[in-house]
Amino acid sequence: MSIDDEDDLLFKALGHRARRRILDALKAGPRTTGMLCDLTPELDRCTVMQHLKVLEAAGLVVVERRGRKRWNHLDALPVHAIHERWIGPYAAYASSMLSRLKRESERPEEGLSFQPDPIGAGRGDDHEP
Template sequence: MSIEDKFDALFKALGHRARRQILDLIKDGPKTTGSLCDALPDLDRCTVMQHLSVLESAGLVVAERRGRERWNHLDALPIHDVQKRWIGPYAAHAVAVLDGLQALAAPEAPALEAADKSDD
């Protein structure tokens, strides 16, 4: 799986509100699939499980089997990667544009604070 496949999977996983809700539900600690279903009464149990498997494929959820329960843990590391490559640089671009520094707002490089470093 290429790095772009990984980012595809990640953004797609984050692209459904139910899945983001699930992440919020497990951010303070793991939850069982059953308790997640209870917290999402609008969704069928199967649908919740499908969303969990999407999150798991994206590496955002790690499942731990304990007896007949499945405890779903958050792993936010992939989000750290996406922040580093995409969200961070583009968010900086937005701030730079607001500050009227549009010309040097190139998302790829952290060009804002490093403007004094003149080698390239």
């Protein structure tokens, strides 16, 4: 499976509110399927199981069977990989732009690297065609 296919599975898994709620519950620690059903009373057991299968296929949930119980564990590594690939670089860029803006705003007025437009400039109403 390609990285793009894995990303598609991950984004699909994260795209449903019920699956995000299940993941939020698993952040606190492993839960049995029954416990997850109790946390989502609006969903029947079969629906919770279907959501868990999607999360497992995306690599977000690891299932451990202990006797008759199914323990579901969160695996946050796929989310971390998405963060590193998509969010981290944009956050760094945004942070650098905010730092630059802060430096510019703290400079004395004569040192500004840009000149504000005079009132009415750039609207096109003071020029003849």
